[in-house]
Amino acid sequence: MREILGPAPAPAAAPVRPGPRGVLRPTGLHDLRGRRAPVALHYPPADLVVVSGLPGSGKSTLLRRCGRARVIDSQHVREQYRSRLPRGLPYALYRPLVRIGHYLRLRRALRAGGPLLVHDCGTLPWVRGWLARTAARQGRRLHLVLLDVSPAEAAAGQRARGRRVSRYAFARHRHATGRLRARLAGTDGPPAGCASAVVLDRAGALDLQDLDFPG
Incomplete structure (x- = not known):
């Protein structure tokens, strides 16, 4: 498995993207940037999956392709x-309320059990640690999907959806995402507490059509 050092260089026009197709059941680290991604990611039916990346990287689009799992x-x-x-009313004024409400909802979903997909824009280590510990106590596992796109691609995604984050917030997310990539660089396994990690570029995220927890 090659090192994860940052977004892959832009491919030439009409590239052939070799690599796996079909269904991938992730274990360990899968760096699929610059490769043809699978059409589906399938996980054990009681596990948790965190989808991370910059604002505008395509996380919400990917989450809409999930099957039976609850999405937080x-x-x-x-x-x-x-x-x-x-x-x-500026979002900055009620952002703390949104964060509290989000984590309360996430806590309830964890207690309820069952497959769970979590949108994690900031890739915060303490969130992954909390999820991993809770999942382990419940006898299930945590998985990570990282959409590793360039800041320019993420900014274009924000413009396309008509919702942009502030420069300060975007810089904070870039720092957090870069820190996550640094944790993965030079390793041959997922982050601590994660049973698997899948890294996708923009094209790979578009290739992926299904994220599910089949029984």
Whole structure:
């Protein structure tokens, strides 16, 4: 497995993307950047999967392709608050409430059991640690999917969805994502506490059509 050092160079026009197809049941580290990604990721039916990456990298699009799992996405909580608060109120003023609501919802989902997909924009180590410890106590495992796109690609994704984060927030997310890549660089396994890690570039994320927990 090659080292994870950052986003792969832009491929030439009409490239052939060799690599695995079909269904991948991840164990260990799978760096699929620059390769043809599988059409499906399948996990054990009671496990947890965290989908990480920069804002605009395509996480929400990927989460919409999940099968039967419950999805915990902080954007859902943000939209609920935005619909109830005065129009035009800056997000920075109610961001703490969104975070509290997100983690309370995540805690309830963990207690309920069953397959779970978690949107983790900031790739925070303490969140992964909490999820890994909780999953281990419940007899299940934590997995990571990292969408490793360049800042320019992520900014383009934000423009396409019509929702952009502040420069400060984007810089904070870039730092957190870079720290996660650094943890993976030079290793042959997933981060501590994770049973597997799959790293995808933009093209790989588009190739992936299904993320599910078949029984």
